[in-house]
Amino acid sequence: MSREVVSAVIRGAKGFFEEAEASLAEAIAKHGGDHQVEFPGTAFQLPMIHALMGLEVGKLDQLPAVLEHCRDLLPDEPAEKLFLPYLGNALDAGVAALLSLETICAIRYLNGQAGDDGFTGFISDSILRELGIQLVDGRMPGFAAILGPAPSDEIAVHTVRELQKRSILSFLVANRDGKSMRDQLDDQGVEMGWDTYIVPVGRDIHSSIYVLDWAIRGALTFGGHERGDWRNCLRYCRERIFAFGITFGAIPDDWYAVGAGAIAMGFPVISDDPSTPEIRATGVTTYEALVRQTDHTQLVPTCIQVRGVKVKVEKVDIPVSFSPAFEGERVRKEEMHVQVGGKYSNAVELLEMVDGDAIVDGQTDVHGKDFDAVEEGGAIDLGLHVQVAGRKMQKDFEGILERQIHRYCNEAMGFMHTGQRDQIWCRLSKASFAAGFRLSHIGTIMHAKIHDEYGGIVDKVAVTITTDSGEVEQIAKRSRPLFDARDERVAGMTDESVDTFYSCTMCQSFAPNHVCVITPERLGLCGAYNWLDGQASYEINPTGPNQPILKGKCLDERAGEFEGINRFVYDNTSQTVERFSAYSIMENPMTSCGCFECIVAIVPEANGVMAVNREYAGDTPIGMPFSTLAGSVGGGLQTPGFLGTGRLYLTSGKFISAEGGLPRLVWMPRELKEDVRGKMEKAAAALNLDGFVDKIADETIATTSEELLEHLAKVDHPALKMDPLI
Ligand code: SF4
Numbered sequence: 119m120s121r122e123v124v125s126a127v128i129r130g131a132k133g134f135f136e137e138a139e140a141s142l143a144e145a146i147a148k149h150g151g152d153h154q155v156e157f158p159g160t161a162f163q164l165p166m167i168h169a170l171m172g173l174e175v176g177k178l179d180q181l182p183a184v185l186e187h188c189r190d191l192l193p194d195e196p197a198e199k200l201f202l203p204y205l206g207n208a209l210d211a212g213v214a215a216l217l218s219l220e221t222i223c224a225i226r227y228l229n230g231q232a233g234d235d236g237f238t239g240f241i242s243d244s245i246l247r248e249l250g251i252q253l254v255d256g257r258m259p260g261f262a263a264i265l266g267p268a269p270s271d272e273i274a275v276h277t278v279r280e281l282q283k284r285s286i287l288s289f290l291v292a293n294r295d296g297k298s299m300r301d302q303l304d305d306q307g308v309e310m311g312w313d314t315y316i317v318p319v320g321r322d323i324h325s326s327i328y329v330l331d332w333a334i335r336g337a338l339t340f341g342g343h344e345r346g347d348w349r350n351c352l353r354y355c356r357e358r359i360f361a362f363g364i365t366f367g368a369i370p371d372d373w374y375a376v377g378a379g380a381i382a383m384g385f386p387v388i389s390d391d392p393s394t395p396e397i398r399a400t401g402v403t404t405y406e407a408l409v410r411q412t413d414h415t416q417l418v419p420t421c422i423q424v425r426g427v428k429v430k431v432e433k434v435d436i437p438v439s440f441s442p443a444f445e446g447e448r449v450r451k452e453e454m455h456v457q458v459g460g461k462y463s464n465a466v467e468l469l470e471m472v473d474g475d476a477i478v479d480g481q482t483d484v485h486g487k488d489f490d491a492v493e494e495g496g497a498i499d500l501g502l503h504v505q506v507a508g509r510k511m512q513k514d515f516e517g518i519l520e521r522q523i524h525r526y527c528n529e530a531m532g533f534m535h536t537g538q539r540d541q542i543w544c545r546l547s548k549a550s551f552a553a554g555f556r557l558s559h560i561g562t563i564m565h566a567k568i569h570d571e572y573g574g575i576v577d578k579v580a581v582t583i584t585t586d587s588g589e590v591e592q593i594a595k596r597s598r599p600l601f602d603a604r605d606e607r608v609a610g611m612t613d614e615s616v617d618t619f620y621s622c623t624m625c626q627s628f629a630p631n632h633v634c635v636i637t638p639e640r641l642g643l644c645g646a647y648n649w650l651d652g653q654a655s656y657e658i659n660p661t662g663p664n665q666p667i668l669k670g671k672c673l674d675e676r677a678g679e680f681e682g683i684n685r686f687v688y689d690n691t692s693q694t695v696e697r698f699s700a701y702s703i704m705e706n707p708m709t710s711c712g713c714f715e716c717i718v719a720i721v722p723e724a725n726g727v728m729a730v731n732r733e734y735a736g737d738t739p740i741g742m743p744f745s746t747l748a749g750s751v752g753g754g755l756q757t758p759g760f761l762g763t764g765r766l767y768l769t770s771g772k773f774i775s776a777e778g779g780l781p782r783l784v785w786m787p788r789e790l791k792e793d794v795r796g797k798m799e800k801a802a803a804a805l806n807l808d809g810f811v812d813k814i815a816d817e818t819i820a821t822t823s824e825e826l827l828e829h830l831a832k833v834d835h836p837a838l839k840m841d842p843l844i
Pocket residue numbers: 521622623624625626633634642643644645646647711713714
C-alpha cells in the first residue's frame with residue numbers, strides 16, 4: 119500500500135480524533151457526563167460504536183472509552199525511509215476515524231447543530247428498514263457515497279443519472295470551498311430525495327458517517343449479528359452490501375481517513391483524480407480497494423466493476439410490451455413488416471466474453487439501415503453481436519447465454535425469433551413496427567435481461583447490431599470456428615461414460631410438451647446446447663431449464679431407454695409422454711419443438727431415412743419440403759418415423775442406432791452433406807463404411823423416390839440390405 123495513502127489516512131484520522139477529544143471535553147464541561155447522547159430515530163444508539171465495540175452508548179461519560187480505543191488504534195505515520203507497506207495500520211486508522219466521527223456528530227446533535235438545510239443528516243431506522251430490505255434482497259443493487267462537488271455541473275448530473283439508471287442510491291456528502299454536489303444538482307434542476315434515489319446527507323465530510331452508519335445497521339438488522347461482533351458485521355457489509363465511494367478532485371487527508379474506514383467495511387473508493395495512487399486487490403474489499411478513473415463517462419461502470427455490483431434493469435425500456443406471455447406468439451406473413459434470416463436473408467447471432475475494459479455497459483451500436491428503410495414485407499440481413507464481461511464469466515458459459523437471445527427476443531410483443539447461431543429467422547410485426555420498435559431495442563432487451571438473469575456472472579453487456587451485408591458476413595465468418603470449438607468440447611465423451619443426462623425445457627413456451635434430453639452423444643435439437651452446456655447452465659442456474667436427469671435403470675440398451683429419463687420426461691410433459699428412447703426414430707422418439715436444425719424422416723421404399731435442413735427449400739424424395747414437414751413434426755409431438763435433430767447428431771455414433779444408425783441415411787441436401795462431411799466420414803470409418811458419404815444421394819442426384827432408388831441400387835447403398843425398417 120502506498121506510503122502516501124497510509125500517511126494521509128493516519129493524518130486525517132488523527133485530525134478527527136483530536137476534534138472528537140476537544141468536542142467531547144467541551145460537551146462534558148457544558149452538559150455534564152450524565153447528559154444523554156443519541157442519534158434520532160434509532161434503536162442502535164451510536165451504530166458504528168454499537169456494532170464494532172459492542173457499547174450501548176447513552177451518556178456522554180461513556181464516550182471517553184471510545185476515544186481511548188481510537189487512540190490505541192491510531193498508528194504513527196510511516197517513517198520517510200524505513201516504511202514497510204502495512205495495510206492494517208491504514209485500516210485501523212480508518213476505523214478510528216469512523217468512531218471519532220460518530221462521537222463528533224452525536225455531540226453535534228446534542229448541541230442542536232446537526233443538520234444543514236436541504237440535507238438529511240442522520241438516517242433513521244425506519245428508512246433503513248424501508249430501503250435496506252431492497253438493498254439486501256437485491257432490488258436496489260447498491261449505493262454510492264459521493265464526495266464532491268464534481269468538476270462541473272454536467273459531470274454531477276451525468277454521474278447521478280448513470281447511477282439512477284441502475285437503481286443505485288446516491289448519497290451526497292462533503293464540499294469544496296463551501297460548494298457541494300447538492301448545490302450543483304439543485305442548479306441544474308435535478309429532483310432529489312429518497313424517491314429519486316439521490317439523497318444529500320450533509321455538507322461536510324463528517325456526515326459521511328451517517329452513510330456508513332446506515333450500512334453497518336444492515337449487518338445488525340438484516341444480518342442478525344450481535345453488537346460487538348465486529349468481524350461478522352464487517353464481513354456482512356463486504357459480502358452483502360454493495361456500496362462504494364466516489365471522490366471528485368484531489369483527495370484531502372480527512373477524505374482519505376473516511377475512505378480507509380469505508381475500505382475496512384469492504385467498500386472500495388473510486389477517484390477521478392489523476393494523482394490518486396491505486397490500491398489493488400488486498401482481500402479486504404472484494405476486488406480493488408482504491409481505483410483511479412479519470413474518464414467521467416467511465417466512472418460509474420468502473421465503480422460497478424470494482425465493487426462487483428449486480429445491476430438490475432427493472433424495466434425493459436422498449437416501445438412494445440415485454441413479457442414471457444409473448445414467447446409463444448407467431449408473426450404470420452400477412453402481419454409482418456420485415457423478416458431476417460431463414461431462407462430470406464443472411465443472419466447470425468453471436469455472444470462472446472470479452473475483457474471488462476473492452477466494452478461499455480449498456481452501449482448498443484447500430485450499423486447500417488434500420489427497419490424503417492425496408493419496404494413492408496421485405497427482408498434484411500442481420501448480425502447481432504453481444505459482448506459480455508464479468509469476473510465470474512467463463513468461456514464455457516458463452517453458448518448458454520447466447521441461447522437466451524432466442525427467449526429474450528420472443529418476449530417482445532410482435533417480435534418472433536426461431537433458430538440459433540447462423541440459423542436464425544426473425545419477424546417483426548407491422549403493429550410493433552408502428553409502435554416504434556427498431557433495431558436498437560434488441561440491444562436494450564439484451565442488456566436488461568442478461569443483467570437481470572445472469573447478473574451473478576455478468577457485469578457488463580454491450581451489443582452491436584448490423585444490417586450491413588459485409589459486416590454480417592464478417593460476424594458469420596468469425597463465429598463459425600467459435601461454434602465449432604464449442605461443439606468439439608464434448609467430442610470423445612460417450613453416453614455410457616456418464617450416469618446423468620441433462621434436460622432442456624426452454625422451448626416449452628412454444629411446445630409445452632417438449633423436453634430435449636441432451637446426452638454426450640446427442641445435442642439439443644436446436645444444435646446450440648450440448649451436454650457440457652447443460653451441465654454449465656445448471657451450475658449457473660440450478661432452478662433453470664437445464665436439469666440433471668439421473669439415467670437410472672437401463673430398460674432397453676438398444677433404444678436408449680432408461681427408467682430415470684422416462685420418469686423425468688413424463689413429469690415434465692404434463693404426463694403426456696410416457697416413454698422416451700434416446701436412439702430410436704421409430705419407438706418412442708424424442709419430441710420436437712420448432713427449433714430443430716434438421717428433420718430426419720423415414721423413406722420406407724428405400725428402407726432408410728433422409729435428413730433435410732432448415733435452409734433447404736427444395737423438394738425431397740418423400741414429396742414434402744422442410745416447411746411442410748416442420749408443420750407436422752414440431753409442436754412438442756412424439757412422431758414415430760420423424761425426428762427433429764441438431765446437424766451434429768447426424769454424425770453421432772448414437773444416430774438412430776436402434777434402427778442400425780448411419781447406414782440408414784440415404785438422402786440429404788448437398789449443403790448439409792458438405793457441412794458435416796468431415797465428421798460424417800469419421801463416423802462412417804468407425805463402422806467400416808468406406809466411401810459411404812458419397813453413396814448418400816442429394817438433390818443433384820434425386821428429388822423423387824424413383825430417382826433415389828435407382829441411385830441407391832447403383833452405388834450399392836447398405837440400407838438396401840438392412841433389416842426392414844417397418
Ligand atoms: S431446442 Fe432443445 S436444447 Fe435447444 S433451446 Fe429448445 S429445448 Fe433447449
